[in-house]
Amino acid sequence: NAGVTQTPKFQVLKTGQSMTLQCAQDMNHNSMYWYRQDPGMGLRLIYYSASEGTTDKGEVPNGYNVSRLNKREFSLRLESAAPSQTSVYFCASSEGGLGTGLWGSIYNSPLHFGNGTRLTVT
Amino acid sequence: KQEVTQIPAALSVPEGENLVLNCSFTDSAIYNLQWFRQDPGKGLTSLLLIQSSQREQTSGRLNASLDKSSGRSTLYIAASQPGDSATYLCAPKHPGNKLVFGAGTILRVKS
Numbered sequence: 001n002a003g004v005t006q007t008p009k010f011q012v013l014k015t016g017q018s019m020t021l022q023c024a025q026d027m028n029h030n031s032m033y034w035y036r037q038d039p040g041m042g043l044r045l046i047y048y049s050a051s052e053g054t055t056d057k058g059e060v061p062n063g064y065n066v067s068r069l070n071k072r073e074f075s076l077r078l079e080s081a082a083p084s085q086t087s088v089y090f091c092a093s094s095e096g097g098l099g100t101g102l103w104g105s106i107y108n109s110p111l112h113f114g115n116g117t118r119l120t121v122t
Numbered sequence: 123k124q125e126v127t128q129i130p131a132a133l134s135v136p137e138g139e140n141l142v143l144n145c146s147f148t149d150s151a152i153y154n155l156q157w158f159r160q161d162p163g164k165g166l167t168s169l170l171l172i173q174s175s176q177r178e179q180t181s182g183r184l185n186a187s188l189d190k191s192s193g194r195s196t197l198y199i200a201a202s203q204p205g206d207s208a209t210y211l212c213a214p215k216h217p218g219n220k221l222v223f224g225a226g227t228i229l230r231v232k233s
Contacts, residue, residue: 004165035223040225041225042126042211042223042224042225042226043166043211043213043221044223045220045221048220058220059220090165090166092166110168110171111156111166111168111221112168113158113165113166113167114165115163115164115165116163116164
């Protein structure tokens with residue numbers, strides 16, 4: 001009953017270092033998302049993937065890249081970390097996605113979240 | 123650009139009280155609105171999802187309403203318990219498959 005699993009849980013980087021945050025879901029969901037959560041700013045969408053093989057930018061994509069490796073996995077990469085990227089990162093998934101047929105199912109399925117990765121960039 | 127506001131920002135109540143959390147949004151062109159709870163150091167748990175054609179949804183002691191035309195949603199919690207203490211977030215969903223989150227209401231239920 002794992003749901004959405006994120007690794008690592010905590011990470012400290014120095015400015016300029018790179019790293020990849022991993023996310024996997026075992027619910028056979030079509031859509032996957034990466035959010036960041038900062039105090040006083042709520043959650044903001046970085047990138048999302050509506051189906052395997054597709055990715056789209058969200059509200060704050062600069063400084064990040066993503067890969068939808070397969071239906072289960074969606075990774076987020078920081079190529080050159082900056083202090084402004086200190087945040088808590090959440091991966092999420094939902095059943096709806098491109099090609100699921102019904103318009104309603106694409107947009108009306110709830111999101112399921114992982115427990116987050118707390119990243120500090122010094 | 124969609125803006126989501128949640129009032130109050132924080133709320134402290136004694137156990138057993140009924141309470142209402144408010145969410146307002148500026149763009150009424152939404153597909154649905156989802157309410158989440160977040161426990162400290164944890165991810166978000168989906169509580170209720172109201173589709174744009176619905177007026178309310180109920181799950182146990184929780185009832186969420188949606189007035190899309192006025193850009194408002196409320197989450198009603200009946201007979202609150204200490205285990206309800208958490209941050210509650212609302213998120214309307216837009217065309218383009220994007221949720222926009224409010225900053226949340228921090229709820230503390232005192233025993």
